Amino acid sequence: MKKYIIILSFLFLTLLIISSTFAEKDTIRILVITGGHDYQKEQFNKMFASLGENITYKIEELPGAFNMFLPENRSKYDVLVFYHMWQSITPDQEKVFSDCIREGKPLVVLHHSICAFDEWPEYFKIIGGKYFHKPTVVDGREYAACSYQHDLHFIVKIADKGHPVTKGLNDFEVFDETYKGYYVEPGVKPLLTTTESSSEKVIGWTKNYGKARVVTIQSGHDVPTFENSGYRQLLKQAVEWVNNEGK
Numbered sequence: 001m002k003k004y005i006i007i008l009s010f011l012f013l014t015l016l017i018i019s020s021t022f023a024e025k026d027t028i029r030i031l032v033i034t035g036g037h038d039y040q041k042e043q044f045n046k047m048f049a050s051l052g053e054n055i056t057y058k059i060e061e062l063p064g065a066f067n068m069f070l071p072e073n074r075s076k077y078d079v080l081v082f083y084h085m086w087q088s089i090t091p092d093q094e095k096v097f098s099d100c101i102r103e104g105k106p107l108v109v110l111h112h113s114i115c116a117f118d119e120w121p122e123y124f125k126i127i128g129g130k131y132f133h134k135p136t137v138v139d140g141r142e143y144a145a146c147s148y149q150h151d152l153h154f155i156v157k158i159a160d161k162g163h164p165v166t167k168g169l170n171d172f173e174v175f176d177e178t179y180k181g182y183y184v185e186p187g188v189k190p191l192l193t194t195t196e197s198s199s200e201k202v203i204g205w206t207k208n209y210g211k212a213r214v215v216t217i218q219s220g221h222d223v224p225t226f227e228n229s230g231y232r233q234l235l236k237q238a239v240e241w242v243n244n245e246g247k
Contacts, residue, residue: 028055028243031077035062037085037112040223044083047226051236062086066093069100079106079243082113082127083220089120101126102210106242108235111220114182127216128185128207138183146181147198154178154196156203156219156230164241165206165215165234166191172230177221192217192234204234213242 032048048057058077060068062084067073080101089097101107107126115131117123124130124138131146157171178199185207192204203218215238225231 026054028079028239029077030055030057030079030081030239031068032057032059032081033062033065033068033084034059035065035084035086036116039083040226043223043226047232047235050232051239055236055239057081063088066097069093069096071096071099074100074105079108079239081108081110081239082116083110085112085115087116087118089117094120094122098122098126101212101214104211106212107209107214108238108242109214109216110235111177111218114179114216114218124183124185126209127214128188128205129183129216129218131179131182136183143183144181146179148180149178149198150221152176152178152196152198154194154199157193157195159190159193159202159204163189163191163206165238167237169230169233169237172228174219174228174231175224176219179218182218188216191215192219215242 030048045059048055051057063086066089068076109127112131114127114129115133118133118136121138130136130138132143134145136143153173153175155171155173158166158169160166161169178194178196180198180200182200184200184202184205188202188205188207190202190205193201194203195201200218204216206213206215208214217234217238219225219231
């Protein structure tokens with residue numbers, strides 16, 4: 001009898017280990033990068049906490065967060081989410097940053113992150129767009145300084161309802177900040193648009209940078225958007241899609 005109890009105990013422990021391993025494998029670990037811009041931390045955290053039991057998150061602030069792009073730290077997270085507006089970056093930081101994405105670390109870019117790294121052109125290529133604080137030449141074309149407008153009600157229109165990032169979503173209203181005049185890289189796949197006159201038409205897109213999937217979403221200024229159910233679903237599906245190479 002004692003022998004059978006030992007065998008059953010062993011089998012039970014084995015099943016626990018296996019189920020725990022699968023649970024860890026199914027969990028998506030987000031590393032959120034902030035810095036260079038204030039935000040409402042409590043409501044921002046609640047938004048990420050609402051994404052589901054299979055998604056966990058940790059927030060790191062620049063400049064210290066540059067260390068998370070180093071090869072020895074990349075296994076600590078599955079998906080990067082940018083919510084920063086950092087400007088200063090050294091050549092060494094540029095390299096580990098771009099290498100991290102190019103070699104396959106998935107990325108979701110939110111709101112004012114398209115305003116970051118004004119003097120680093122490769123950043124435009126990583127995220128597929130750029131807000132300009134001053135007149136800037138890109139691919140031979142001069143862009144004027146961009147503009148923004150706070151506290152506007154406008155409709156986010158779903159440009160591709162069949163894409164996994166937007167699947168199941170209908171057009172939805174947000175109360176948010178708009179950007180006008182920013183650069184959108186030719187060849188990106190538009191996911192979201194708007195007819196709001198103070199905004200560019202394309203406000204969400206996807207692209208690849210090296211081996212990584214990248215999704216950029218212009219909206220996301222503050223609490224009304226953090227609490228918007230359509231925006232939360234969009235963020236959740238963006239994280240899941242960039243993390244899942246085969247689907």
